[in-house]
Amino acid sequence: xxxxxxxxxxxxxxxxxxxxxxxxxxxxxxxxxxxxxxxxxxxxxxxxxxxxxxxxxxxxxxxxxxxxxxxxxxxxxxxxxxxxxxxxxxxxxxxxxxxxxxxxxxxxxxxxxxxxxxxxxxxxxxxxxxxxxxxxxxxxxxxxxxxxxxxxxxxxxxxxxxxxxxxxxxxxxxxxxxxxxxxxxxxxxxxxxxxxxxxxxxxxxxxxxxxxxxxxxxxxxxxxxxxxxxxxxxxxxxxxxxxxxxxxxxxxxxxxx
Numbered sequence: 001x002x003x004x005x006x007x008x009x010x011x012x013x014x015x016x017x018x019x020x021x022x023x024x025x026x027x028x029x030x031x032x033x034x035x036x037x038x039x040x041x042x043x044x045x046x047x048x049x050x051x052x053x054x055x056x057x058x059x060x061x062x063x064x065x066x067x068x069x070x071x072x073x074x075x076x077x078x079x080x081x082x083x084x085x086x087x088x089x090x091x092x093x094x095x096x097x098x099x100x101x102x103x104x105x106x107x108x109x110x111x112x113x114x115x116x117x118x119x120x121x122x123x124x125x126x127x128x129x130x131x132x133x134x135x136x137x138x139x140x141x142x143x144x145x146x147x148x149x150x151x152x153x154x155x156x157x158x159x160x161x162x163x164x165x166x167x168x169x170x171x172x173x174x175x176x177x178x179x180x181x182x183x184x185x186x187x188x189x190x191x192x193x194x195x196x197x198x199x200x201x202x203x204x205x206x207x208x209x210x211x212x213x214x215x216x217x218x219x220x221x222x223x224x225x226x227x228x229x230x231x232x233x234x235x236x237x238x239x240x241x242x243x244x245x246x247x248x249x250x251x252x253x254x255x256x257x
Contacts, residue, residue: 003038005068008090009081013092014038014066015059016141018046026123026254029091029099030058031107033129033234034172036162037065044236044244048102051248057096061107062086063171064176074175076184079106083113088120091194102126104205105233106172109186112216115197116189124254126198126247128157128235129205132215133185134176138207141233147174190219196224200248202231202238224250 005012016038030045032038037060045056061082063070075081087110091099098121102110108130108131115125131138135163148154149169162168173179201213210227217223226246 004091005066006090006105009062009086009092011062011068011086011188013059013062013068013090015057015090016174017024018049018056018058020049020053020055025054025178026250027096027099027253028052028054028056029096030056031087031101031103031104032061032064033107034176035064035158035168036060036104036107036148037067037168038160042202045241047240047244048247051244052251053191054100054251055096057089057099064162064168065115066163070171074171076175076178076181078175079110079112079184079186080117083110084118086108087114088118090094091120098123098124098252100124102128102247103130104128104236105131110171112193112197112220113186113189115195116186116192124196124250126200126250127209127216128214128243129202129233130199130212131197132187132190132212133210134182135208135211137209139177139182141206145155146173146177147170187215187219190216191221193220195222196254198226198246199223200226200228200243200246202228202233202235204230204232211212 038058045058049056076227100123101111111125119192143248199213199216228239236243
């Protein structure tokens, strides 16, 4: 798996392709969480490629992994900018048409924004632990993450995955804890999504209640939900086989459609 780089919105982004066996299958595009990167997906993309035959694109957004570090604080609309401007430019630059977007946390929100607002063809969306609005439980957990970063070994563990760990952490943590971000909401995009959605969330998610999943199911047109027991905010880490099975069945459904 060879890491390469591409420019999008004026920033150098790292990416890798994992090639599948089905040439006609849609490309799976992975959108990581607020502290994620290419490396933090670990072996999950490769396992999904093996289960589906699809080729996968895995990349680190601006400010994460080996991509360019931030040069200014994030704005409250940073996920809108990612979904409506940066992601389209990346897909065009890599000649990817009608992908399946697989997003986790912030990445799931970006996938939903793109699907409902970019006006581009997709095959489907898989949203794991998406945020559609800001909840108190998320703020409390993000405040706890700040304390762990400042006083524990969280920074050292995170530094294994990011060239500039302070840029990655502060870029996520500061904007989520900014009072101006409390009004952030993406529900307006959900009714405009015209492709199937698989929405997955753990019953023990420390960053969001089931109200997030329920709003996606209520507002978007074609939504399949998966609620996982014994699962926190990262379904692909806490219940990987259940997620892989659900995604493989969902992709097969898209192929039949």
